[in-house]
Amino acid sequence: MNCILLGPPGAGKGTQAKNIVKSFNMLHFSTGDMLRKAKKFDEIINKLLLTGQLVPDKVVIDIIKRRLERDDIKKGFLLDGFPRNLRQAEQLDLMLKSKNVRINKVFLIDIGFEEVINRIAGRRVCECGASYNIIAVPPKKNGICDCCGANLVQRNDDREESVVRDRFAIYKRQTEPLIEYYNKTGLLVEIDGLKDEKAVFKQISMYIL
Ligand SMILES: [Zn+2]
Known part of the structure; x- marks a missing residue:
């Protein structure tokens, strides 16, 4: 089964992606990770990422x-x-067609702007890659990473509500036509992202064969 995961920043996409690929033995295509890997041997990608430019879709x-x-x-x-x-x-879609591969489900983890603000304001990250939320997924010890014991930090770009607001607006603008596109093809599954991590995963699991 081949799936796409959509959702605004703060919807818990990363966590759910990990749950899904682990439980269903699927391969995780994280474009962020793939680009980071690719830049090691691709000078052009490396240059684009270093200068903060967008990597072309192609x-x-x-x-x-x-x-x-x-x-x-x-x-x-x-x-x-x-x-x-x-x-x-x-x-x-064009590329997948040429490879005779199809997408079976597109999951949209849906949460509204208010919830995004609440969550992002409470997000704490560790340099080891672990992430927490002081409301939803707090660390065992306040401000300390469960995995490695380092101090947790609040990301710079998460501090300002205006930044979050901009990111959410961009997400909305870009994603709405995308949602419509996948809705038309009958692939879209809307998931209630306001539920806790387990409940969200349970909703997604029901659709994965
Ligand atoms: Zn850590």
Whole structure:
């Protein structure tokens, strides 16, 4: 089964992606991770990422395409972080068609702006990669990482509500046509993201074969 995971920043996409790929033995296609890997041997990607420029869609699609050629994806994959807009979705579909691969479900973890603000304001991260939320997923010891014992920090870009507001507005603008696109094809499954992590995962699991 091949799936796409959509949702605003703060919806818990990362956590759910991990749950899904682990439980269903799927391959996690995180475009962020793939680009970070690719930059090690690709000078052009490295330069784009270093200067904070957007990596062209074609480059991302080529990376996914090459990844599809390996034979460890028989149980399916989960795309996380791509596509972000309608154009990318259309290009992705063209590429998948050429490979005779299809998307079976598109999960949208739906939460509203108010909830995004609450969650992002409470988000704490550790340099080891662990992330917490002082309301929803607090660490055992206040301000300390459960995994490595380091001090947790609040990300710079999470501090300002205006930044969050902008990110949410961009997400909305880009994602709405995308949601409509996948809704038309009957692939879209809306998941109530206001529930806790386990309940959200349970909702998603019901649709994965
Ligand atoms: Zn840590």
